[in-house]
Amino acid sequence: MSFQAIAGQDRVKRILQNSLRTDKVSHAYIFTGPSGTGRRGMAKAFAQAIYCKVLPDDACGECLDCRKVEHGNHPDLHWITPDGASIKIEQIRELQKQFAYRASASGIKMYVLEDADKMTVQAANSLLKFLEEPTSQVVAVLITDNGQALLPTIRSRSQWIPFTPMGRDAMAAELLKEGHSPVLVQMAVRLTAGIDAARDLIQGNGFAELRNLVIQLTKESLSRLPSALLTAQQKLAKGEFSEQLPAFLDMLILWLKDMVQLGIGNRESLIYSDQSDWMTQQAYLYPIQHWIACLEQAIETQKRLRFHANPQLALENILMRLKGV
Template sequence: MSFQSIQDQDRVKRILQNSLRTDKVSHAYIFTGPSGTGRRQMALTFAQALYCQVLPDDACGECLDCRKVEHGNHPDLHWVKPDGASIKIEQIRELQKQFSYKAGSSGLKMYVLEDADKMTVQAANSLLKFLEEPTSRVVAILITDNGNALLPTIKSRAQWIPFTPMSRERMAAILNQEGHPAVLIQPAVRLAAGPDAARELIVGNGFAEIRNLVIQLTKESMSRLPTAMLTAQQKLGKSELSEHLTLFMDMLILWLKDMVQLNLGNRDHLVYMDQADWMAGLALSYDMKHWVHCLEQAIELQKRLRFHANPQLVLEKMLMQLKGV
């Protein structure tokens, strides 16, 4: 693994490689940006480059230290993930204990916190002291979806490294080249921030099935609403309803955006491009206000799901909204 093997994020690579070349590596970085933008891979590559015995500003991937980092057994690199829902103070204390021991031949110790915004207040305060008073040469990387959720005092002591989503066009080109179905690429690149995350969606459990279910339920809800309700119960089994319903609502929102475009007579850049003929006829059978209202309702119901609204009621309400009941 090397910086050159990472797709996109050229600005981030320039910043990190320049710090290696000029020997001006910061003692702490905040890798912030949406999931799927390659933050974890960048942290791993940066760690390899820091310990690499061959290259001054990249990872050769072949030397002993590079291989130890890649396989997760480098003695001076510590990776911390949430224990359950949060990173706890005990985890930070254990990290501090590990850092009280002498580093290896490089003289550098490094730690990476995944989901750093999930630290408890006590853990964050303990980490702050650690950032202020490192006992040796230390590099820290805090990975987070939302850097603004970190304590201001932590943010002020770390270099901010923003990760930006890859363009849909570039993601689609990469996934097309890999041979994934076009009908799955289009929704995936709109729901993911990078090709790795989009690929995971496409090959993941249920993505194609959920797309087909959106098509089936939207068709049925317009002509046979009771059948649509029954289909929803059968296909989205009650025990797994909440898990699959979030993805279903994401895909439904994309379908509704297509319906708005088709109502306007626009067939460019549709997500459900293979369904455009029957969707166009349906789109024109209602006025624009109906589709905009359905879209607003879907976004609102998606928010409610995050706050543990009843999944069955959410789904039934959405299907009735589509019909205009």
């Protein structure tokens, strides 16, 4: 994977490629930013560029070292993920043991820690010693949603590389170019912070079906409320989508935002654009305050569910509010 294959994050690419060109690769980096912004892909591209025998500041993707990184079997690259809920001291000790051996022809050893903020205190202290006293030429990449959660001493010994969410329009354009459904793209770019996360959401199980369920339940609520309550119980409260209730509420909130927009006469940039004719008719049947109140209740329900409110009751209340009951 070359740097150019990663959408966005141009500033990150410039920093890393410049360090390769000037032979000033830091001994440790913190890749921090929201999930889905390309941190993992960037770490892999950086590793390939470091070991690539053809290009000075990128990966050719063809040489033996590039292929080894791509397939996860390069002897000098170690990739660590949490063991269960955390990265444990045993994992860091094993890494240190591996790094006691000499690197192969490249002379550089590299390790990537995913979810680095999930290190136990003991693991973090052990890593700190390793950062301070590497036994050979070592490059570390720590990937985290929240770099501030790392020990200050680790942060001070690493180069901070912030990953920023890609603009929605740019994400949408890229995903549409890849051939994804426009209505799913519009939804995904509003529910995620990066193109990788949006793509995963679109391709994940049940995303399109969950969107269809939002449309079904809102239609039923406004025309046949008892039917909506039964569907909600069968599919959401206890059925196949019970684990996806938070995602359903995210989508319902976007639907309600569309209704507020339609209520004030704005038909531009609708997320449920394929439903705009029917939604416009419904929007004018109620005063704008109705849709704002529904939106506020959906947001409040989302908060209450985090504190273990009764899902079925919460759903029924929202659907009845839609109807104005």
